[in-house]
Amino acid sequence: MMSWEKPSRCLRASRSKTGQKGLALPPPPRPRQLALLVGLLKAEILPLTLRVRLTRERVRVEKAVKETYLCSLLGKSKEAEIKRINKELANIRSKFKGDKALDGYSKKKYVCKLLFIFLLGHDIDFGHMEAVNLLSSNRYTEKQIGYLFISVLVNSNSELIRLINNAIKNDLASRNPTFMGLALHCIANVGSREMAEAFAGEIPKILVAGDTMDSAKQSAALCLLRLYRTSPHLVPTGDWASRVVHLLNDQHLGVVTAATSLITTLAQKNPDEFKTSVSLAVSRLSRIVTSASTDLQDYTYYFVPAPWLSVKLLRLLQCYPPPEDPAVRGRLTECLETILNKAQEPPKSKKVQHSNAKNAVLFEAISLIIHHDSEPNLLVRACNQLGQFLQHRETNLRYLALESMCTLASSEFSHEAVKTHIETTERDVSVRQRAVDLLYAMCDRSNAQQIVAEMLSYLETADYSIREEIVLKVAILAEKYAVDYTWYVDTILNLIRIAGDYVSEEVWYRVIQIVINRDDVQGYAAKTVFESLQAPACHENLVKVGGYILGEFGNLIAGDPRSSPLVQFNLLHSKFHLCSVPTRALLLSTYIKFVNLFPEVKPTIQDVLRSDSQLRNADAELQQRAVEYLRLSTVASTDILATVLEEMPPFPERESSILAKLKKKKGPGTVMGLEEGKRERGPDVNGGPEPAPASATSTPSPSADLLGLGAVPPAPAGPPPSSGGLLVDVFSDSPSAVAPLAPGSEDNFARFVCKNNGVLFENQLLQIGLKSEFRQNLGRMFIFYGNKTSTHLQTKPVDPTVDGGAQVQQVVNIECVSDFTEAPVLNIQFRYGGTFQNVSVKLPITLNKFFQPTEMASQDFFQRWKQLSSPQQEVQNIFKAKHPMDTEITKAKIIGFGSALLEEVDPNPANFVGAGIIHTRTTQIGCLLRLEPNLQAQMYRLTLRTSKETVSQRLCALLSEQF
């Protein structure tokens, strides 16, 4: 076997020969004999036996080449492979660095080896220059390897990009279709901004030029598409647009295939400019659909004429409404009918390829019919066709039929047929999932009860992976189509019984909300949960719902001796010990409610609360509840008890949190899931438009929080019907009225940097006071709205009214997600004397609020100080003192700023030194600061060192303002 490093002369000659084929270039010197043979071969005058022998020879040589070049790289073990590859890399490196200039062939060989090594999964960090050199070669194979290397290992090295672009430019101008193809493919594969800038002007010209080869046109169309996708602004649709549309008429179906993709994408963005494509697409489609299966030669695939092109044309038509021109419209309807007819014809081949290709077109045609939604006749036929597919033996077709039916979402289909598919006979769970989707989509008032019942019965045997989704869907349908709320309660209780583990909090919160808001169902709910709880084993979620509902409405069924207060209590308490801590806490609240509802069970309950297992429970929450409830039940009078333990007020109507959850689960539609992670990290305040990294969640009232609904956006606050008074709408999410920052608020803002309480804003009508506390990355801010006028103040949803001269309080929970500079803005809108008043104030939430002081000794401090010595970590500011330079006040300010004040650390006692940690949700950033006053010059020098540049800058800016 020949060695890798030194291919024999004969071998080399043979390689260049094969690389040379097909190109009319002067052959390199090679043994005369071989050249002669090749000449004879080409001329086909070589005797057959010789040709065979020659071919055998070539095969042998090729095999040897392959084995020597590549196989030897694949070691038996991973270690051996790595060792072999490292050796080879060293060899290639030395070849590239060597004094002897490499000829094109060797360069290609080594670059190709590098590529191979890269594709095996090893890193390659050199060879780019050699690859770029190959681009200017005149041999196809050398150029090809060069371009492949560039496409696979793109490097945004600016120097190289320039060279690459140059080579591409030359190839585009060469008029050699092969070279042009390589260059265009490279642009389409890399598709970088730089390439878009360099070639966005050139490619449309190639595309529409009359003398461009067909294959180059195909590539140019898609190349342009790629550049348009990367940088749409660099590819303005120019006068070439109309000529591109006419490519739909091109003789070459490959050109039409490529152009259709380009036109479809462009038409989505600027439908008007490409409107003419509709009639052209229809006529092209019509010609394809009506052609005999042999007419299109190469483009017929298993007896189906140009299936992919048909699909693309049908997709293009989906960018537009039904054509207005009756002639075009008629022709299109004819096409669609033909496609539907063909589905009924006996297949021309038994091969699955034939039916797949045919059905690809059929499904796309059905999509178009559904999209147009204008021809009832076609719609009915589409429905019937899909119905047929439901019975098909191909799993793919059943799946796709269900999927298409979902978009049609009509109750026309017999859901009996659909139902059979969610049953376990269907092996592929994704098909069953589609069937459930479809049932959900076709549910309406008339069939809701039946469909929900079917989904519930399916749930008992459903695949674990789709149970949660079914639960959510059942819960939503039951709520949406509930005429009779007893049915709703039954359904949800059934849901908990069947699939308790998959019933999320949102679902049982929701049932409680609904029961509390509707008095007609309360008695029934109490009775039903009581009955359900009697089952020997019931799910914890049922205990939660039961506990809550009986605590509120147990009195409604207490008249029946079978559900007397004591029976109710004993029933609940029998479940108590099997439950988790949160459920037990909830049950304790139920008990204290019982004390209020049924005075006769008070002693029993007190005994339970008094027992060691409650009063001395290891869990702080349970212990606290037991102690407090016990005390409450002993000291409070009946009146007080009745007030404290009053029935829950109705919940504000809001979007179902279950729906929100389903939407979340489904993901944001077609948006790229791959970027989800990135998006989540983005700053967001209440979904509002103001980007600030501290997320604030308003909690309208502590009672609602019991149900954990605090995170749900508050009810939309439109202008309220009442007038004449003031209205504070502090929770509005709508960005519509963002007033400019109130005057003076900036000054106030600065004052809050070192303190947490005070008056944030004041005018003749309104005073806003603040009280806040911070701990690590979390904070809570109490905002007080003071009504300075004597008129009535209405607020929503904080509390209905605020009397003249009175205050209302709002709590904002804050979390520092990452470091930030801009503070969130609070928009307040209220009506005074018939006119709306807008006030915007910056909430004084600054980065230093999330400071935790750290005490450390002098030695530690300077050691850390030295560690943070890189220039990005340090920020220094020298500034003139704005206030008198009093040592005590300065100390207080540094402590108020949040850092620890470290005494006796700095050798100069006049200097101040501080240390602390900034907490964000994900990271902790250590901060050191040093303030050096210069009394004579009335100047300060402030130095901050933290592990993060932006933090250093922000803290320095904040603190500098304070002196």
Next chain:
Amino acid sequence: MIRFILIQNRAGKTRLAKWYMQFDDDEKQKLIEEVHAVVTVRDAKHTNFVEFRNFKIIYRRYAGLYFCICVDVNDNNLAYLEAIHNFVEVLNEYFHNVCELDLVFNFYKVYTVVDEMFLAGEIRETSQTKAWGPPRSPSLSCPGGRHPAGSGPQGRRLHPTASGPQLRAEATSCVLSNRAVVV
């Protein structure tokens, strides 16, 4: 549009990866692993489509190789399924009974064929004769019998011309045979 094309063997070795949108290297590696995990667990009775993140994967198995195309959710499943088959038929013509080793050693030719058939995330050419393109001389494109007979599992022909049920039968037999995959 096509987001990426992957050819993997049963062991998860990537034989071809073509990306039509920007991913960084770590992301690519993650996608490759996820696709392998999603596709290999499915059996022959399942659909050829899998939901994948916010896309879907259309895949087809030929002997020990999975050909996967990741496309947008509203793209036409069957059209891409047949595009895979069309591609494999072209490879089969090109390599004269293609096998996994062909894809390994002639990777540059495979990339060329892919570029002829798919470009910028769209189907470029569907005609089989045109797809193996002008530049390759006949002597380069279909030399027969280059592979010694019985060259292990990789030497297994993909037989793309076989019809569906037969393909599936063969695929199953491959799953059953527990031969280790070298390379």
